[in-house]
Amino acid sequence: MVRVSRRNFLKFSAALSAAGGIVPLDSLFTASSAGAGSKPVVISTWNHGVAANDAAWRVLSGGGSSLDAVEAGVRISEGDPKVMSVGFGGLPDEDCTVTLDASIMGPNGNAGAVAFVQHYKHPISIARKVMEKTDHVMLVGEGAEEFARRQGFERRELLTEEARKRWLEWKAGMSEKDDWLAPAVNHDTIGMVALDSAGDLAGACTTSGLAFKIHGRVGDSPLIGAGMYVDNEVGAAAATGKGEAVIRTCGSFLVVEGMRDGLSPQKAIKRALERIIEWHGGGVDFQVAFVAVNRSGKTGALAIQKGFQYALARDGTNELIDSEYLLE
């Protein structure tokens, strides 16, 4: 049976190096964060990952595939109106329209994605249909919605009263003299990666994106290699946080390539986050975090800033864990 607990990890503030406040690589290689390699295992971002892992674990523990597990898992966050960064109930864009992005990738290297989708609650399942029913990888906007309609998905309003209220508050704080300003809220995308009993990897990533974004903005989540990436011979990774920073660095692909180079998932994430920090001039004020798993079932999770949590399910337990982070 799945249980939920919380572990607090070292903050590593004492270990900050003189050069740029970045933690030395070896100090992050703790037994807890690296995780013992076992399968099946599923790891996902943020506290809503706990309920998502629960659904994924039901698939995995019944001998199901990692692909079915990640889809079933992230659908929980998509369908929960209290999760205001994913799916139904997600915060809208500057025009008060909810637009969703999602991607999914399986062990055979096939992938599907949708972006700028309105009116459909489960973009991850539309993305899976793109993967399985077409030879395309990505559909966007009206084309994706028409595809969803033809595939039998139910069209519905995604804006909840609570999300509309938040938009009104945001709008009231804007002046006509303001340029568009990014509000200081987290991008609590759900990214999930899993290894099943057969040793196959899969990943999923789904989000309503940056709150109050410019109409038409698409982040990293639906971009294969940015928001999520799977290589069944190596490992899988998924991202959360500032999508623009992840896109610029092909973040999830970078993490998987780190594992291909022989790094543990934890060290591979650290190398990718360091690249992002360097790319943005060393002192960044935004959040990016990754979760990752390798072929042996070893997991990793790490953030740039304090505050990231992830959920890890293996051996019948499902824990919400405070992530290690790089910068004070």
Ligand code: GLY
């Ligand atoms: N990471 C989600 C986004 O930036 O849209």
